Amino acid sequence: xxxxxxxxxxxxxxxxxxxxxxxxxxxxxxxxxxxxxxxxxxxxxxxxxxxxxxxxxxxxxxxxxxxxxxxxxxxxxxxxxxxxxxxxxxxxxxxxxxxxxxxxxxxxxxxxxxxxxxxxxxxxxxxxxxxxxxxxxxxxxxxxxxxxxxxxxxxxxxxxxxxxxxxxxxxxxxxxxxxxxxxxxxxxxxxxxxxxxxxxxxxxxxxxxxxxxxxxxxxxxxxxxxxxxxxxxxxxxxxxxxxxxxxxxxxxxxxxxxxxxxxxxxxxxxxxxxxxxxxxxxxxxxxxxxxxxxxxxxxxxxxxxxxxxx
Amino acid sequence: xxxxxxxxxxxxxxxxxxxxxxxxxxxxxxxxxxxxxxxxxxxxxxxxxxxxxxxxxxxxxxxxxxxxxxxxxxxxxxxxxxxxxxxxxxxxxxxxxxxxxxxxxxxxxxxxxxxxxxxxxxxxxxxxxxxxxxxxxxxxxxxxxxxxxxxxxxxxxxxxxxxxxxxxxxxxxxxxxxxxxxxxxxxxxxxxxxxxxxxxxxxxxxxxxxxxxxxxxxxxxxxxxxxxxxxxxxxxxxxxxxxxxxxxxxxxxxxxxxxxxxxxxxxxxxxxxxxxxxxxxxxxxxxxxxxxxxxxxxxxxxxxxxxxxxxxxxxxxxxxxxxxxxxxxxxxxxxxxxxxxxxxxxxxxxxxxxxxxxxxxx
Numbered sequence: 099x100x101x102x103x104x105x106x107x108x109x110x111x112x113x114x115x116x117x118x119x120x121x122x123x124x125x126x127x128x129x130x131x132x133x134x135x136x137x138x139x140x141x142x143x144x145x146x147x148x149x150x151x152x153x154x155x156x157x158x159x160x161x162x163x164x165x166x167x168x169x170x171x172x173x174x175x176x177x178x179x180x181x182x183x184x185x186x187x188x189x190x191x192x193x194x195x196x197x198x199x200x201x202x203x204x205x206x207x208x209x210x211x212x213x214x215x216x217x218x219x220x221x222x223x224x225x226x227x228x229x230x231x232x233x234x235x236x237x238x239x240x241x242x243x244x245x246x247x248x249x250x251x252x253x254x255x256x257x258x259x260x261x262x263x264x265x266x267x268x269x270x271x272x273x274x275x276x277x278x279x280x281x282x283x284x285x286x287x288x289x290x291x292x293x294x295x296x297x298x299x300x301x302x303x304x305x306x307x308x309x310x311x312x313x314x315x316x317x318x319x320x321x322x323x324x325x326x327x328x329x330x331x332x333x334x335x336x337x338x339x340x341x342x343x344x345x346x347x348x349x350x351x352x353x354x355x356x357x358x359x360x361x362x363x364x365x366x367x368x369x370x371x372x373x374x375x376x377x378x379x380x381x382x383x384x385x386x387x388x389x390x391x392x393x394x395x396x397x398x399x400x401x402x403x404x405x406x407x408x
Numbered sequence: 409x410x411x412x413x414x415x416x417x418x419x420x421x422x423x424x425x426x427x428x429x430x431x432x433x434x435x436x437x438x439x440x441x442x443x444x445x446x447x448x449x450x451x452x453x454x455x456x457x458x459x460x461x462x463x464x465x466x467x468x469x470x471x472x473x474x475x476x477x478x479x480x481x482x483x484x485x486x487x488x489x490x491x492x493x494x495x496x497x498x499x500x501x502x503x504x505x506x507x508x509x510x511x512x513x514x515x516x517x518x519x520x521x522x523x524x525x526x527x528x529x530x531x532x533x534x535x536x537x538x539x540x541x542x543x544x545x546x547x548x549x550x551x552x553x554x555x556x557x558x559x560x561x562x563x564x565x566x567x568x569x570x571x572x573x574x575x576x577x578x579x580x581x582x583x584x585x586x587x588x589x590x591x592x593x594x595x596x597x598x599x600x601x602x603x604x605x606x607x608x609x610x611x612x613x614x615x616x617x618x619x620x621x622x623x624x625x626x627x628x629x630x631x632x633x634x635x636x637x638x639x640x641x642x643x644x645x646x647x648x649x650x651x652x653x654x655x656x657x658x659x660x661x662x663x664x665x666x667x668x669x670x671x672x673x674x675x676x677x678x679x680x681x682x683x684x685x686x687x688x689x690x691x692x693x694x695x696x697x698x699x700x701x702x703x704x705x706x707x708x709x710x711x712x713x714x715x716x717x718x719x720x721x722x723x724x725x726x727x728x729x730x731x732x733x734x735x736x737x738x739x740x741x742x743x744x745x746x747x748x749x750x751x752x753x754x755x756x757x758x759x760x761x762x763x764x765x766x767x768x769x770x
Contacts, residue, residue: 108618116611206447206478213451214631214654216638312606312632317447318479321605352608356615359766360565360596367769371601 117349126299138194141324142201147301172301460668482507543692663701
C-alpha cells in the first residue's frame with residue numbers, strides 16, 4: 099500500500115486536518131471579499147482567535163467552547179476593522195495591515211502566562227469502529243469535528259452564495275454598491291456583518307492551530323497562515339469549492355514534501371520546500387484561466403468604500 | 409562643571425596617563441539592544457536569549473537599559489532594524505540568529521563606535537564585531553546517546569531548520585553518538601526551512617512519526633515538536649534551546665538549555681568597566697553555556713548514568729563528540745583514529761558523516 103515509502107491513506111487523512119486553519123480563514127475571507135471588502139487582517143484575526151480559543155478552552159475545559167471563543171475573538175477584532183472602514187471610511191488596505199500587526203501584538207500581550215499549558219484534547223468525532231476501517235476509515239471517519247465542519251461550511255457557503263437571496267445580496271453589494279444601495283440595501287451594514295463572519299471564521303481557523311494542530315500557545319503561532327489564506331482566495335477566484343481545493347493542495351503538498359524528505363526521496367529538498375506554493379498557484383491559475391472576459395472573477399467593488407451620498 | 413565631575417575627569421586623566429594607549433574608557437550607562445528572530449514567548453531559542461537579556465537588569469540595575477525587537481526577518485529588514493538601533497543610541501547590539509551575519513557586519517562598518525555581537529556566525533569584518541556561540545553539538549552527543557539507547561524501531565529523527573554548519577554539526581554529532589551505542593540506528597532528517605513556525609514544526613514531527621521514527625530531536629525554536637510527539641505513545645523527544653520542562657510528564661526525556669545570561673553579563677560588564685575587547689567565544693558544557701536538562705524517569709537508570717557520564721566527560725574535556733576514525737558521507741577520510749575535530753572544520757561543516765543518507769540542500 100505504500101508508495102515510495104509513504105502511505106497515501108495516512109497522507110490524505112493528515113492533509114485534511116492540516117488544511118483546516120487555512121480553509122476556514124480563506125472561506126471567511128471569500129465572503130468578505132465577495133461583499134466588496136478587502137480585509138488584509140486575516141493573519142491578525144487568526145492569531146487572536148488562536149489565543150481566544152486557547153484561553154477559553156483552558157478556562158472551561160471544553161474544546162468546543164474554545165472554538166466558540168476563537169470565533170468570538172476573531173469577530174471582535176474584525177469589528178474594529180469594520181468600524182474603521184465602514185463607519186469612518188478608512189483605507190481598507192492600510193487598516194487591514196494594521197489589524198494584522200495589532201492582532202499579533204494584542205495576542206502576544208494577552209498570551210503572557212499561557213506558555214506551556216496544554217489545552218483539553220479535541221478527539222475524533224466518530225467511534226473507533228468506523229475510524230478503524232481500512233482505507234476509508236482514516237480518510238472519512240477518523241477526524242475531529244472541525245474537519246467535517248470546515249467541509250460543511252464550504253458546501254453551505256457555496257450554496258448560500260450561489261443560490262440564495264442572501265448570497266445574491268452579498269454579491270450585489272460586492273459587484274456594485276451603488277446599485278445595491280439604489281435597491282434599498284444597507285450596503286455598509288451588510289458589509290459589516292460579512293466582515294464579522296470573516297473574522298469569526300478566521301478566529302476558528304486560528305483556534306484550530308492552537309487547540310488541535312500544535313496544541314499549545316506560543317506567540318505568533320499562526321506564522322503566516324493568514325497570508326496563505328488570502329492568496330488562496332484570489333487564486334481560487336472567490337469560489338468556495340476552489341478555496342477547498344486550494345487549501346487541500348497547499349496543505350497536502352506541505353505534508354507530502356515533509357514525508358518525501360523522511361522517506362529519502364531523490365528530489366532535492368529545496369524543490370520540495372517550494373512545491374506547496376508553486377503547485378497551488380499553478381493549479382488554481384490554470385483552473386481560472388478557462389473563462390475569458392470575467393476571467394479572474396474579482397468582485398467589481400472590491401476594496402472600495404461606500405458612502406451613501408444620495 | 410561640578411567639582412565631583414572635575415575630580416572624576418582628573419582621575420580619568422591620571423588613569424590615561426598611567427595606562428597609556430591600552431586604556432579604554434569605561435561607561436556609566438550602557439544601552440544593550442537585542443535583535444530576535446522569533447517572539448520572546450516561543451518557549452525556546454528566543455525565550456532563552458531574552459532570559460539572558462533580563463539577567464543584565466538583574467546584574468546591573470539602572471546602569472543598563474535594554475531594548476529588543478522580536479520577529480525580525482533575516483535579510484534586508486534586519487539591516488534596517490540594526491541601523492535604527494545604532495542611530496537610537498544603542499551601545500552594544502546582540503544579533504541572535506545566524507542569518508543576521510551579513511546585516512550585522514554591514515551595519516557595524518557604518519557605526520564604528522557601537523559594539524556588535526553576532527551569535528552563531530563567523531564573520532568579523534570590522535573591529536567592533538564579535539562572535540559568540542555555544543557548542544550545542546556537545547549537547548547533541550548526549551541526546552544521540554539517549555536516542556540510540558531508547559529507540560525500539562531503530563529509527564531516529566532530526567528536524568533541521570536551515571542547512572548551515574551549526575545545524576549540520578548537530579545532526580552529525582547526534583547520529584555518531586547514537587550509532588556508537590546502537591549500530592542498527594537509522595537517521596531520518598526533515599528540513600523545515602524555518603526557525604519558527606509551530607504548525608510546520610508539528611507537521612514535520614508528524615511526518616517522522618508516521619514513518620516509524622520514535623525519537624525526535626529538533627533544531628527549530630518552538631515547543632510544537634514535543635506537543636506533536638505527545639500525541640503518540642512511545643515517541644520521545646528533547647527540549648531544544650530551553651528546558652521545556654512542561655513536557656517532562658510526556659515525551660521530553662532531556663534537553664539542551666542555552667544559557668546566555670553569564671555571557672551577556674560579562675560582555676556588558678566589560679563595556680561598563682572599560683575592558684571590552686573584540687572576541688570570538690565558543691564555549692560549551694565546560695563554560696556553562698550549554699546545559700543538559702534533567703533526564704526524566706522515562707529513561708532507565710543505567711542509560712541515564714551513561715548519558716550523565718558522557719556529559720561530564722565532555723565537560724571535563726576528556727571526550728570530544730567528534731573523535732576519529734570518522735569518514736565523510738562519501739567514504740573519504742575526515743578524522744584519523746583518535747584525532748578530534750578542529751574547530752575550523754566544525755564551523756564550516758557542510759557534509760554529513762558516513763552512514764547518514766540523503767543530501768544536504770544547497
